[in-house]
Amino acid sequence: MNNRIVTLDEFILRRQKDFPFASGELSALLRDIGVAAKIVNREVNKAGLVNILGIADAENQSGDIVQKLDLYANDKLIDCLKNSGECAAVASEELEDIVTFSSVEGKSPKYVVVFDPLDGSSNIDVNVSVGTIFGIYRRISDKNESATLEDFFQAGTELVGAGYVIYGTSTILVYTTGNGVNGFTLDPTIGEFCLSHKDIKIPERGNYYSVNQGYYLKFDLEMRRYIDHCSDHNMGLRYIGSMVSDIHRILFQGGIFLYPNTRKYPQGKLRLLYECNPLSFVVENAGGKAITCQLDRILDVPVKHLHQRATIAIGSPAMVDEYKEFVERYSAVPTFN
Numbered sequence: 001m002n003n004r005i006v007t008l009d010e011f012i013l014r015r016q017k018d019f020p021f022a023s024g025e026l027s028a029l030l031r032d033i034g035v036a037a038k039i040v041n042r043e044v045n046k047a048g049l050v051n052i053l054g055i056a057d058a059e060n061q062s063g064d065i066v067q068k069l070d071l072y073a074n075d076k077l078i079d080c081l082k083n084s085g086e087c088a089a090v091a092s093e094e095l096e097d098i099v100t101f102s103s104v105e106g107k108s109p110k111y112v113v114v115f116d117p118l119d120g121s122s123n124i125d126v127n128v129s130v131g132t133i134f135g136i137y138r139r140i141s142d143k144n145e146s147a148t149l150e151d152f153f154q155a156g157t158e159l160v161g162a163g164y165v166i167y168g169t170s171t172i173l174v175y176t177t178g179n180g181v182n183g184f185t186l187d188p189t190i191g192e193f194c195l196s197h198k199d200i201k202i203p204e205r206g207n208y209y210s211v212n213q214g215y216y217l218k219f220d221l222e223m224r225r226y227i228d229h230c231s232d233h234n235m236g237l238r239y240i241g242s243m244v245s246d247i248h249r250i251l252f253q254g255g256i257f258l259y260p261n262t263r264k265y266p267q268g269k270l271r272l273l274y275e276c277n278p279l280s281f282v283v284e285n286a287g288g289k290a291i292t293c294q295l296d297r298i299l300d301v302p303v304k305h306l307h308q309r310a311t312i313a314i315g316s317p318a319m320v321d322e323y324k325e326f327v328e329r330y331s332a333v334p335t336f337n
């Protein structure tokens with residue numbers, strides 16, 4: 001048995017060699033994201049030890065400005081992507097507008113990156129796993145000019161790569177460029193992400209469903225019927241409140257994650273650009289499915305603004321299909337509440 005460790009950088013370079021005309025820019029971009037993930041991981045792991053959990057802009061005892069971890073992660077990702085010269089601009093869940101980068105060493109980068117720097121950040125204070133989500137698009141605008149909003153208003157089908165990092169019991173980076181989904185576990189002793197989960201395939205079905213059932217009475221009839229069906233069939237409920245963690249479990253054990261429209265969030269809560277699209281790209285590439293609660297494929301949904309929200313049903317293919325049948329069957333039934 002060959003037990004030789006394959007690092008993330010080595011893996012990315014090997015994959016690049018499979019494409020004779022690849023320029024190496026996408027590979028460099030993925031490596032930059034890997035570096036940013038290590039930096040964020042370091043801070044997430046020591047969050048309980050240092051006084052970093054304060055309110056944004058609060059001062060710590062030595063008078064330094066204390067940042068919330070999600071803003072820290074946001075800045076680190078931007079720094080890593082800005083300095084590499086492979087990324088023309090970023091859009092982040094933490095920022096109102098896109099940030100364009102000026103050219104580094106005369107390069108004209110052809111990619112833009114979207115990210116949620118620390119998804120599920122309300123969980124940090126209680127030591128529950130959080131994650132970073134990212135997606136990479138080839139830009140549409142002239143690459144000798146500044147990137148524009150239209151570079152980000154591309155449907156998820158146009159993603160050239162996407163992935164996430166989960167800061168959990170171990171730190172794992174999972175990514176795909178549309179040719180298999182692979183996972184890399186951070187070995188803290190050598191500071192490298194090492195290939196640990198090769199060619200991930202989502203199970204056809206799973207034993208768990210994942211939804212914030214506390215909102216049950218606020219869901220539409222078809223969603224309530226589907227949840228009743230899961231419960232009737234003795235499925236377990238698992239909901240972490242950190243989408244990356246829930247999706248990570250579903251990727252390996254199967255299951256379905258649902259975030260429908262509620263009265264508070266009529267369009268759904270999760271962001272299309274930073275959460276739904278990249279995770280749907282990963283899940284689809286692992287053999288799963290992802291649709292809105294209106295039954296459109298997530299990756300086909302037109303992106304009209306940066307912070308657009310979407311409803312989502314994502315996970316094992318047989319379970320997403322089953323959910324779809326429930327919507328088709330019950331959404332025609334009139335409700336009187």
Ligand code: AHM
Nearest residue numbers: 118119120121122212241242243244
């Ligand atoms: P955040 O961007 O504020 O972290 O919110 C996103 C998170 C997801 O990770 C998670 O699935 C969802 O919000 C939980 O929302 P709720 O508490 O409404 O169930």
